[in-house]
Amino acid sequence: MKKRILAVLLLTLAALPCGQAGEKAFVLKFSSISVPGDAHTDAMQVFADEVKKITGGNITVDVFHSASLVGAEGEMDAAISGEVDMIYVSPQLAANYIDYFAMLTSGYFFKNYEHLRDTFNGDNAVNARLSKDMSEQIGLVPIASVYIGARQINTTKKPIHSRDDMAGLLLRMPNTPTWLYLGKALGANPTPMSFNEIYTALSTGAVDGQDNPMPTMQTAKFYEVAPYLAITNHLLANNIMTVNKEVWESMSDSQKSAMRSAAKVAQEWCDKTNLDKEAGLVEFFQQNKVTVTYPDIDKFSKEVQDYYLNDPQQAASWDMDLYKEIQALAK
Numbered sequence: 001m002k003k004r005i006l007a008v009l010l011l012t013l014a015a016l017p018c019g020q021a022g023e024k025a026f027v028l029k030f031s032s033i034s035v036p037g038d039a040h041t042d043a044m045q046v047f048a049d050e051v052k053k054i055t056g057g058n059i060t061v062d063v064f065h066s067a068s069l070v071g072a073e074g075e076m077d078a079a080i081s082g083e084v085d086m087i088y089v090s091p092q093l094a095a096n097y098i099d100y101f102a103m104l105t106s107g108y109f110f111k112n113y114e115h116l117r118d119t120f121n122g123d124n125a126v127n128a129r130l131s132k133d134m135s136e137q138i139g140l141v142p143i144a145s146v147y148i149g150a151r152q153i154n155t156t157k158k159p160i161h162s163r164d165d166m167a168g169l170l171l172r173m174p175n176t177p178t179w180l181y182l183g184k185a186l187g188a189n190p191t192p193m194s195f196n197e198i199y200t201a202l203s204t205g206a207v208d209g210q211d212n213p214m215p216t217m218q219t220a221k222f223y224e225v226a227p228y229l230a231i232t233n234h235l236l237a238n239n240i241m242t243v244n245k246e247v248w249e250s251m252s253d254s255q256k257s258a259m260r261s262a263a264k265v266a267q268e269w270c271d272k273t274n275l276d277k278e279a280g281l282v283e284f285f286q287q288n289k290v291t292v293t294y295p296d297i298d299k300f301s302k303e304v305q306d307y308y309l310n311d312p313q314q315a316a317s318w319d320m321d322l323y324k325e326i327q328a329l330a331k
Contacts, residue, residue, distance in 0.1 A: 120145030144263035149213025160230035
């Protein structure tokens with residue numbers, strides 16, 4: 001009789017959907033305002049497919065893009081409260097909760113893609129500090145950072161050869177303090193505006209320019225109404241894939257490991273996709289009658305960083321010890 005009961009028990013445990021018997025199953029809602037065609041949007045599904053495969057369906061992820069579940073204004077609150085389980089968090093958004101994150105959003109802070117990747121994805125004290133502070137001070141646990149692209153500048157009326165050419169330019173920027181300050185540091189007159197209004201604003205003259213990574217410029221077709229492109233590389237953009245802290249802490253160690261493994265697969269896929277896109281997009285824009293200019297990056301970089309460092313209010317929120325640690329990661 002005991003052997004029969006044991007056999008039934010073993011069969012029941014074997015039928016559980018996760019490798020660890022008795023683990024709680026999760027159905028997670030992953031929300032983003034990004035749209036299909038953007039690599040980080042498609043990476044959400046890469047992540048969902050991978051974590052389902054690793055866990056044998058014990059963790060499944062429902063993907064909601066294009067603000068179909070929650071809009072930009074309510075996204076952070078929804079993730080912190082647990083209304084949604086996962087979102088992308090930009091350093092600019094994180095800076096609204098953690099003061100020193102503002103320095104991570106400054107122009108020319110990161111020297112190249114590898115520098116950005118190692119800061120947010122590396123096995124080092126810097127990434128550990130950033131992750132710990134986001135978890136404790138925001139309530140969202142980072143599991144990977146995906147590369148969005150190097151931000152460049154589109155303009156409607158004239159080419160940009162230097163920071164001096166930015167003077168008086170009505171430059172569309174997202175409506176947060178860190179983004180608007182970046183516009184000033186670039187030498188322009190920043191104009192807050194939602195992303196979905198940019199194309200019309202460029203075509204009507206409501207703004208003179210906008211900044212975004214080249215893959216975004218292509219998918220949004222900004223080049224149709226802003227025929228000048230300056231390769232400034234002034235900001236290497238990333239989004240941090242995060243999980244609600246309470247949800248994360250309710251997971252087993254093996255489930256957390258599966259989540260991180262799946263996030264790494266999605267991150268590597270997204271990064272490679274955007275790097276490959278960037279490599280061929282200058283030629284694409286030139287073929288579409290866009291005038292491409294290459295400002296002196298070293299000069300532009302020094303002028304922009306000096307603008308930040310010479311502003312006592314900006315420098316006061318920066319963690320200069322961490323600043324030095326991060327800069328030491330550059331290769």
